Amino acid sequence: MIRFTLNGQPAEIAPDAMLLATLRENIGATGTKAGCEIGRCGACTVLCDGAPMNACLLMGWQIEGSEITTIEGIGTLAAGAVLIRAMEIENGFQCGYCAPGVMMSLTGLLSRDPAPSDAGLEEALEGNICRCTGYHSILRGARLARKMLKDETT
Structure with missing residues (x-):
């Protein structure tokens, strides 16, 4: 499992899991919306170490040690x-x-x-x-x- 921080709290994600799916389905952070799921609509935008990123394009292995902020935070x-x-x-x-x-x-x-x-x-x-x-x-x-x-x- 990959460790990261989500809205100030420790969290984990599988290395091959999409951040968007993990947020919505495993963690319950459903404020991050699923839209096009190919990085074009921006509905799933989160902050990754302060930078806006599409959660539908981020895999677990890419966010190791990162601070992720969602709309809930x-x-x-x-x-x-x-x-x-x-x-x-x-x-x-x-x-x-x-x-x-x-x-x-x-x-x-x-x-x-x-x-x-x-x-x-x-x-x-x-x-x-x-x-x-x-x-x-x-x-x-x-x-x-x-x-x-x-x-x-x-």
Whole structure:
């Protein structure tokens, strides 16, 4: 078995197991959504050592010793907690299917760069498909999170 950390807690995965399946079926972290399962939709995005990655493309052997954060653990990250509040204020999501992946992608960016440009926000979302085409409200929420993070540091 391969050991890694999941939302701050020790976890294990078989070397040949897909992270997405292990999260959903074995661990019960069902907030990470299964979408296309070929790395194109972003619904399964998690943070792997702080970087957004598609859980459907990660195998156990690739995450040995890594820190994996899922949507269930996003509130423990400063940028994640702010982003949650900003998305609530801006009604950032419609159906919510893309929400976990979008939140993870944006949290990864805002954790690295709390003041990204609008182009940087858009680039961070390139791997996330919103089937409702709610990108305008998602970007409003992301911009508000950026402002809130800036206000916290000043």
